[in-house]
Amino acid sequence: MKNKTTTFGKPASSFWETGHTPTLYAAFLYFDLSFMVWVMLGPLGVQIARDLGLSAAQKGLMVATPVLAGALLRIVAGILVDHLKPKKAGLIGQVIVLAGLGWAQLSGITSYQQILVLGVFLGMAGASFAVALPLASRWYPPEHQGTALGIAGAGNSGTVLAALFAPTLAQSFGWNNVFGLAMIPLVITLLIYSWLAKDSPDCPAPKPLTAYLEVLRDKDAWWFMFFYSVTFGGFVGLASSLTIYFNDQYGLSPVIAGYFTAACVFAGSMVRPLGGMVADRVGGIKSLSLMYLVAAGFILLVSFGPQSKWFALAGFVVAMLALGMGNGAVFQLVPQRFRKEIGVMTGMVGMAGGVGGFYLASSLGYSKQLSGGYQIGLMVFAALALVALIGLTSVKARWRTTWGAAHLTPAKV
Numbered sequence: 001m002k003n004k005t006t007t008f009g010k011p012a013s014s015f016w017e018t019g020h021t022p023t024l025y026a027a028f029l030y031f032d033l034s035f036m037v038w039v040m041l042g043p044l045g046v047q048i049a050r051d052l053g054l055s056a057a058q059k060g061l062m063v064a065t066p067v068l069a070g071a072l073l074r075i076v077a078g079i080l081v082d083h084l085k086p087k088k089a090g091l092i093g094q095v096i097v098l099a100g101l102g103w104a105q106l107s108g109i110t111s112y113q114q115i116l117v118l119g120v121f122l123g124m125a126g127a128s129f130a131v132a133l134p135l136a137s138r139w140y141p142p143e144h145q146g147t148a149l150g151i152a153g154a155g156n157s158g159t160v161l162a163a164l165f166a167p168t169l170a171q172s173f174g175w176n177n178v179f180g181l182a183m184i185p186l187v188i189t190l191l192i193y194s195w196l197a198k199d200s201p202d203c204p205a206p207k208p209l210t211a212y213l214e215v216l217r218d219k220d221a222w223w224f225m226f227f228y229s230v231t232f233g234g235f236v237g238l239a240s241s242l243t244i245y246f247n248d249q250y251g252l253s254p255v256i257a258g259y260f261t262a263a264c265v266f267a268g269s270m271v272r273p274l275g276g277m278v279a280d281r282v283g284g285i286k287s288l289s290l291m292y293l294v295a296a297g298f299i300l301l302v303s304f305g306p307q308s309k310w311f312a313l314a315g316f317v318v319a320m321l322a323l324g325m326g327n328g329a330v331f332q333l334v335p336q337r338f339r340k341e342i343g344v345m346t347g348m349v350g351m352a353g354g355v356g357g358f359y360l361a362s363s364l365g366y367s368k369q370l371s372g373g374y375q376i377g378l379m380v381f382a383a384l385a386l387v388a389l390i391g392l393t394s395v396k397a398r399w400r401t402t403w404g405a406a407h408l409t410p411a412k413v
Helices: 020-038 045-052 057-085 086-107 111-124 129-136 142-173 175-196 209-217 221-249 254-270 272-282 285-302 309-337 342-371 375-401
Strands: none
Touching: 020 057, 020 086, 020 111, 020 129, 020 142, 020 175, 045 111, 045 142, 045 175, 045 221, 045 254, 057 086, 057 111, 057 129, 057 342, 086 111, 086 129, 129 142, 129 221, 129 285, 129 342, 142 175, 142 221, 142 272, 142 309, 175 221, 209 221, 209 285, 209 342, 221 254, 221 285, 221 309, 221 342, 221 375, 254 272, 254 309, 272 285, 272 309, 285 309, 285 375, 309 342, 342 375
16 A cells, blocks of 8 residues: 655645555554453453452452553653654564463463463553554644544554453353463464554654653643543543443343443444544544543442443443543644654653553442442542543643644644
8 A cells, every 4th residue: 555645734635645544554453452451351350350269459459450550661662662663662562462461371370469460461562552652643744633543542442352252251261261362363463563564754863761751841741641641541440440340230240241341441442533533623622621521420420329230331331432532632632732752742641541540440449348339439530530621721721822823733722
């Protein structure tokens, strides 16, 4: 397929007339399969907890460990992207994940400590975020960043695959063998990625390692980290926890609870490109503000523990729709503000999203153990979404009159 490029800063007539489509598809596929294995301990959590005799708090920490490891490793991955370029960084990450899964398959997981070690390896799959998005982003001009990163970021739909298939495969082959089975699509993905992905000629020259941390002196970097800790943190925290939630709260079997979880994460992941496209059209600030309000309202509603599992499912689906579109909106804004530092900023912002997910997943486990329910954990997270809305409102005027001003960028902010 012919490579298509555009001069950055000049509006293109069509999204598909810019960038490099094979790389965009490769970024999506790599992201998708990586996310599948990143959150797989959540869908397997009921069966693992039963066999290893885990408490509610241990279950929460088990599903939260890959999320936290992924968050921290995103900083490393972001630096590797800028030093080695995105394609090579992605190849390294995929090999590490395959090594971890191979160890789990060959040695067998028999203890709580071992499952936590595996969670750290799976964290490298979560770090794929800091590779896939810069890989795609650097091929596209400012006015198409929301759409490009929305498509690449839709790879978080891999969480749907984990929720749909992991509990069923565990029931048929045993949950230990699911780790080996997961290696099959990952190897295929590694081969396709090696073939299709290409680094953009727009990649900046490597900098000293300390230079990458200089972005933290900019207060906008911290705002983006906080905003994403709520949108993506909410998405991945719920994706990791909902199978256990539906099993505990409504007595659903692991397989049916996995189907319920799949419905929720499907909603949140499939609308990420839509969130990016809407943000391209109306501006990321306006889109993100509405998403925070919707997410907070429906998470608060579900926190009261509705008696009907269908009502709870509907509430989580709407909340995940809002969080998924919010993810797309955040990453319509980040490349406008930090285009030259997109690799490290993707790592930093992605890290914050993972920390938010770790907080939500672990807090739900502790909430269940300490209070007997999930209400406190959900209510606190709903409150964080409202705090994020207040923060976004406080910075929007400055953003729209400085780096987001119409005379400086063709993109809507």
